[in-house]
Amino acid sequence: MFADRAKILIRSGKGGDGHVSFRRELYVPNGGPDGGDGGRGGDVIFEVDEGLNTLQDFRHRRKFAAKDGEPGGKRRCHGKDAEDIVLRVPEGTVIKEAESGKVIADMSGENRRQVVLKGGKGGLGNQHFATATMQIPKYAQPGQPSQELWVQLELKVIADVGLIGFPNVGKSTFLSRVTNARPKIANYHFTTLNPNLGVVDLSDGRGFVIADIPGLIEGASEGMGLGHEFLRHIERTRLMIHVVDAAGTEGRDPVEDVYKINKELSAYNPEIAARPQVIAANKTDAIYAEGEDPVKRL
Ligand SMILES: Nc1nc2c(ncn2[C@@H]2O[C@H](COP(=O)(O)OP(=O)(O)OP(=O)(O)O)[C@@H](O)[C@H]2O)c(=O)[nH]1
Ligand SMILES: [Mg+2]
Incomplete structure (x- = not known):
């Protein structure tokens, strides 16, 4: 059967948490904060693939999640950013919010690639929070949360x-x-x-x-x-x-x-x-x- 509708769950990655740590070196008694920042969570991106005619690929698999960003580390180590996931759809696919039916993206004409869910930003490590009055900040920022959404994909039949x-x-x-x-x-x-x-x-x-x-x-x-x-x-x-x-x-x-x-x-x-x-x-x-x-x- 020709698939022209599919409902899928997409999820962007959570941002990695910022890290809390302090420099510890021999002969340096009160090292300053050196907690690194978390990495960015992956985006969910839709892209037009000229070779596709149907939404068949989305019949067998219904959940698509990008990875979370890695947390920051000691010694100002920045957590790794997660890779984005790219979902390939045929030209003419309309992406709607499943619950409300609101159109999020129309993958036709000039629109070849669209970020539909942004990954969370990574949180800042405690290295950023030292001030004159607070020299040992025990606080780091958490990463931004991930986003999850049921979307309805619709493809109008493109036939001659x-x-x-x-x-x-x-x-x-x-x-x-x-x-x-x-x-x-x-x-x-x-x-x-x-x-x-x-x-x-x-x-x-x-x-x-x-x-x-x-x-x-x-x-x-x-x-x-x-x-x-x-x-x-x-x-x-x-x-x-x-x-x-x-x-x-x-x-x-x-x-x-x-x-x-x-x-x-x-x-x-x-x-x-x-x-x-x-x-x-x-x-x-x-x-x-x-x-x-x-x-x-x-
Ligand atoms: N006698 C005769 N019967 C036909 C002919 N073409 C189709 N049929 C019959 O008509 C009936 C309906 O055929 P379908 O091809 O399913 O018709 P359809 O227009 O696709 O029908 P829907 O999908 O319900 O709209 C079937 O029993 C066919 O065997 C024909 O040229 N002559
Ligand atoms: Mg028929």
């Missing part, structure tokens, strides 16, 4: 072609015949609940991607059926193949079907409705019409 149409008209069947995809096909509505992607291989080496989108129904633009959820997936396709049950096996008129689906498209986003569309008359083997040939009417 989108298959649209009423439920059960044969969109998935079409996809399975012209691409390498093996979607579920069954004789009931809403068999497809998530978009399936398939690649069409052309002999000259160029291929293109077709997305099979769950069936649309009247009112989809207002959220009926799975409504917006479905329409969201075609936003980035360049053209659509509009599959129609030409035989009207469920009692609907195929020409009316085309108008109804297009009405939903324009209500959702007129820009999508204006994109090129190929009408594919399907189930022609089941046509038993006496009147005008429905394929001709289409």
Whole structure:
């Protein structure tokens, strides 16, 4: 299945604590404070990887934590900074705060790399806290805490072609015949609940991607059926193949079907409705019409 959503837990590293120590040398009785600073905790960074098309990597692993900074040491030793972690996502991934749905980052266009959680700063060692009146500071600063967050990753399907149409008209069947995809096909509505992607291989080496989108129904633009959820997936396709049950096996008129689906498209986003569309008359083997040939009417 084509993964286009994933919920993951990310955590930045805690800053290392500052250290409390005093110089101890032979013949130096009251050495001053020499506790070093803690290192910085790792950031959590998201980066676009051109080679990725799906969020599949985030299905198997859900927790991603950067390491903590190391604490400071004696003799002004600075704790080591932790390495950042870089999570690679496909272009077009939107990162949202899972609880509120607030968009944190949109990894598209110019935005190739974004720090989403900052690691904690390291605390200062006691060497910094000596004053004229306090020459033996027994205090050092703790490192800043880490941050933890559940985030929702969302990827709009990036396909060249989108298959649209009423439920059960044969969109998935079409996809399975012209691409390498093996979607579920069954004789009931809403068999497809998530978009399936398939690649069409052309002999000259160029291929293109077709997305099979769950069936649309009247009112989809207002959220009926799975409504917006479905329409969201075609936003980035360049053209659509509009599959129609030409035989009207469920009692609907195929020409009316085309108008109804297009009405939903324009209500959702007129820009999508204006994109090129190929009408594919399907189930022609089941046509038993006496009147005008429905394929001709289409
Ligand atoms: N007779 C006939 N049946 C077909 C044809 N294409 C698909 N079917 C059947 O129609 C039913 C629905 O096919 P699907 O490909 O699952 O339809 P879908 O449009 O993806 O359906 P949803 O995912 O529910 O929207 C299945 O039982 C298919 O075998 C065709 O050309 N002729
Ligand atoms: Mg289907």
